[in-house]
Amino acid sequence: MLFRHLVLIISTLMVANAAWSANLPPREKFKRPDSIPAPLSNPLTLEKATLGKTLFFDQRLSRSGGMACATCHSPDQRWSDGRTLPLQAEGVSNARRTPTVLNSAWLSALMWDGRATTLEAQAVLPITTAHEMNFDLASLVGRLQQIEGYRPLFTQAFGDDSISQQRITQALASFQRTLVSNIAPFDRWVAGDEEAISESAKRGFAVFNDKNKANCVACHSSWRFTDDSFHDIGLPSKDLGRGAKVPAQVTLMQHAFKTPSLRDLSIDGPYMHDGSIRGLKTVIKHYKSEAIQRESLSKDMQKFELSDLEESDLIAFIQSLDGGALKIQAPMMPE
Ligand code: HEC
Numbered sequence: 001m002l003f004r005h006l007v008l009i010i011s012t013l014m015v016a017n018a019a020w021s022a023n024l025p026p027r028e029k030f031k032r033p034d035s036i037p038a039p040l041s042n043p044l045t046l047e048k049a050t051l052g053k054t055l056f057f058d059q060r061l062s063r064s065g066g067m068a069c070a071t072c073h074s075p076d077q078r079w080s081d082g083r084t085l086p087l088q089a090e091g092v093s094n095a096r097r098t099p100t101v102l103n104s105a106w107l108s109a110l111m112w113d114g115r116a117t118t119l120e121a122q123a124v125l126p127i128t129t130a131h132e133m134n135f136d137l138a139s140l141v142g143r144l145q146q147i148e149g150y151r152p153l154f155t156q157a158f159g160d161d162s163i164s165q166q167r168i169t170q171a172l173a174s175f176q177r178t179l180v181s182n183i184a185p186f187d188r189w190v191a192g193d194e195e196a197i198s199e200s201a202k203r204g205f206a207v208f209n210d211k212n213k214a215n216c217v218a219c220h221s222s223w224r225f226t227d228d229s230f231h232d233i234g235l236p237s238k239d240l241g242r243g244a245k246v247p248a249q250v251t252l253m254q255h256a257f258k259t260p261s262l263r264d265l266s267i268d269g270p271y272m273h274d275g276s277i278r279g280l281k282t283v284i285k286h287y288k289s290e291a292i293q294r295e296s297l298s299k300d301m302q303k304f305e306l307s308d309l310e311e312s313d314l315i316a317f318i319q320s321l322d323g324g325a326l327k328i329q330a331p332m333m334p335e
């Protein structure tokens with residue numbers, strides 16, 4: 001009798017569980033791609049990426065000789081800097097938080113306002129920006145030509161040892177394309193391992209996708225959890241973001257910033273273009289009810305309510321997108 005009861009309870013549980021799984025939104029939409037994209041004009045090779053890695057960590061790419069790309073995009077800080085605003089940003093109007101360069105191979109719009117469209121073009125900006133590396137490309141080429149140890153690296157990457165702006169930016173872009181998020185528990189679940197994430201994270205996945213609940217997926221879509229588009233989510237910052245790049249009549253672009261990926265987030269922030277929010281609980285609080293109501297506010301920013309359980313489920317889901325730090329071996333600096 002007891003046995004029959006147990007069987008009944010277990011099978012009822014299994015049916016309930018199956019029904020629950022069947023109700024989950026499809027996971028395939030979030031499946032990782034199998035290969036890294038690269039433009040035809042700059043095919044990805046190991047040799048170019050190796051040169052690019054050396055350049056990325058080399059402080060001699062800055063005028064002062066004291067700042068590398070890796071100073072702000074550090075492997076120990078999820079390829080960002082862990083700061084609210086970057087080094088040397090004091091007094092810079094509309095200074096913005098350093099984004100990660102993880103998964104940048106897939107970016108179609110770079111920078112918070114999308115002002116660069118390729119990694120190759122983007123690489124020029126930090127080198128030449130006054131409050132960043134403050135150098136110019138011609139002087140940089142001259143400086144690298146004096147460093148004997150760079151010659152074999154350029155030769156392996158490009159066939160001869162001539163150094164140019166184009167080769168520098170192609171190598172930097174190639175290295176960054178190799179920086180791809182580690183497999184996260186969520187990816188193993190998408191691949192069919194039911195045990196890979198907690199029941200709480202699975203429920204959080206549903207909340208994330210539910211139009212009548214958090215509806216985060218309206219903007220944080222695809223395997224990188226971004227639509228690569230720009231939205232005003234109602235933060236108080238005075239920065240117009242994309243709005244400063246387009247005519248003022250384009251209402252929805254005022255105060256709009258690029259949707260960041262939700263993979264491998266730093267545990268506690270700082271989050272957002274201005275580093276103004278710390279902690280995922282505070283992020284969710286913002287989305288629930290605190291967005292500034294203005295004309296430019298995205299139509300997908302509807303207020304919503306979540307129970308405490310739904311909220312902790314949502315956080316458990318976002319944490320399941322963390323594949324852990326992508327560590328690499330720092331390169332030797334050529335002399
Ligand atoms: C002083 C800190 C600092 C340094 C040094 C720096 N960056 Fe950045 N990086 C930033 C900030 C801040 C942004 C965002 C700027 C914005 O959107 O206005 C950014 C944006 C980027 C992006 C765009 C990412 C995205 O999601 O759109 C890439 C790629 C990038 N940097 C690569 C590099 C490379 C390559 C170098 C070296 C040549 C470099 N950075 C040096 C702070 C830095």
Ligand code: HEC
Nearest residue numbers: 214216218219231257258259260271272273283287298300
């Ligand atoms: C209308 C589109 C939209 C919706 C809906 C949306 N987001 Fe965002 N999200 C963005 C944009 C755009 C930013 C960057 C905003 C900025 O910095 O000005 C962002 C930033 C974030 C960040 C900070 C990431 C970082 O690296 O700084 C987190 C975390 C986040 N969103 C989580 C969520 C969650 C959770 C939900 C659902 C409750 C959600 N988002 C709903 C567009 C959206």
